[in-house]
Amino acid sequence: GISAGFDSFSNAGKELIVQYQAKYEKDVECGGGYLKIGPKMSDATGFGDPTPYNIMFGPDKCGYTKRTHLIFSYKGKNVLKKTDLSYKQEGEGTSHLYRLVVKPDNTVRVEIDEEKVYEGSLKEDWELLQPKEISDPEDKKPSDWVDDSMMDDPEDKKPADWVEEKRMVDKRGQEARRLGRPGGPRVGGAHEGQPGVQGRVVREAHLQPRVKGFWEAKKIANPEYQDDDELYKYADFGFIGFDLWQVKGGTIFDNVIVTDDVSEADAFLRNGRPFTRLRRPKRPRKDKAKKAEARAEDKSEDDDIDDTKSDSRRIGAGLF
Missing domain, CATH: 2.60.120.200 (Jelly Rolls)
Known part of the structure; x- marks a missing residue:
């Protein structure tokens, strides 16, 4: 830096x-x-x-x-x-x-x-x-506190004829048979769609009578708070x-x-002022060929810096 x-x-x-x-x-x-x-x-x-x-x-x-x-x-x-x-x-x-x-x-x-x-x-x-305030570390959530606002109806039972399985074994294919060529692997009966499928049973939900909402510890004054x-x-x-x-x-x-x-x-x-021209560090001594190359490089850099300086004036005209 x-x-x-x-x-x-x-x-x-x-x-x-x-x-x-x-x-x-x-x-x-x-x-x-x-x-x-x-x-x-x-x-x-x-x-x-x-x-x-x-x-x-x-x-x-x-x-x-x-x-x-x-x-x-x-x-x-x-x-x-x-x-x-x-x-x-x-x-x-x-x-x-x-x-x-x-x-x-x-x-x-x-x-x-x-x-x-x-x-x-x-x-x-x-x-x-x-x-200024923090949650009271001594304030604990009561054991009977109910957070959830909804609950499953305990009286709602799954019907005896309710079908959840989406697929059933094809009774016509119960006997194992050979696939393809003689000596091929034996497979069990094929499966087909279940015609009376009703899906997973979902019990009816209703409002939780004992719900108290989200529990949060009470706030107390922060002993470490200091105004400034x-x-x-x-x-x-x-x-x-x-x-x-x-x-x-x-x-x-x-x-x-x-x-x-x-x-x-x-x-x-x-x-x-506009941006000032930056000073370049001194270079070590070089032979004549390298010096000529360095002078050409310097001239190119000078042109770039001059363009930057002019550009800074133009861009910064409303700022100075």
């Missing part, structure tokens, strides 16, 4: 706005485009999957499973939203803008491409808190990073901003 550190801050009593732009140059098929923001790291080079974070936000896709992740860390656990947010990172070559707003009233708003896709409560839409009006608050934000797994490369992230002022995020959106 890649990450960047900054001076630590807390979002206590303030809004937290996290905004960034993502672009897939190829159909990733399986991979993520989400970011993580969390407490200050002592060693940024160690950033990766085990690194603790406060919030994870952004698109994720693998096959037919698609969603926009929004995970909050609370008391050492990373908690997913109860229901998935819509996946909007469709169409390779098209950039998408993601904005997350976390408010001091414990509400959250998510926008993708400047359209609201979710607004709701941390308490209601994430299982961050223990439930500061679910939104984190004492320390000190890094932002992308820790991803993808089967294809070419994903671009840019225009990342973390702020407590929506107007600043809006201004950054309007006055921001």
Whole structure:
């Protein structure tokens, strides 16, 4: 993964706005485009999957499973939203803008491409808190409790002449006979359809007089429940990073901003820059033939990057 550190801050009593732009140059098929923001790291080079974070936000896709992740860390656990947010990172070559707003009233708003896709409560839409009530473990189902609303009539008897068998032995073929050639196998009498068949007898059902319905243990107050009006608050934000797994490369992230002022995020959106040209790592020394080949390759890649940059401006014209 890649990450960047900054001076630590807390979002206590303030809004937290996290905004960034993502672009897939190829159909990733399986991979993520989400970011993580969390407490200050002592060693940024160690950033990766085990690194603790406060919030994870952004698109994720693998096959037919698609969603926009929004995970909050609370008391050492990373908690997913109860229901998935819509996946909007469709169409390779098209950039998408993601904005997350976390408010001091414990509400959250998510926008993708400047359209609201979710607004709701941390308490209601994430299982961050223990439930207020639980089933009483001491409450047991009575032995005479009747769940079923219907019962078979005990007075309903099977008629003596009732026929259930669908097939009967053909009495005309009772004597064993030889099939085909002389010396062939002996077979028993043939079977034929039963003319008076009535099928399996079903006893008449009627309402159960003692029915009490579905039994459920009574609810009691959960002794482990503790309310928290500061679910939104984190004492320390000190890094932002992308820790991803993808089967294809070419994903671009840019225009990342973390702020407590929506107007600043809006201004950054309007006055921001198109996707910047990515730096390529230095190549080791090569012989002249390989250098010439590398220069030709570089020129081809430069043309591709320039096209991408121009395309980003065109596609993002309404976003900046």
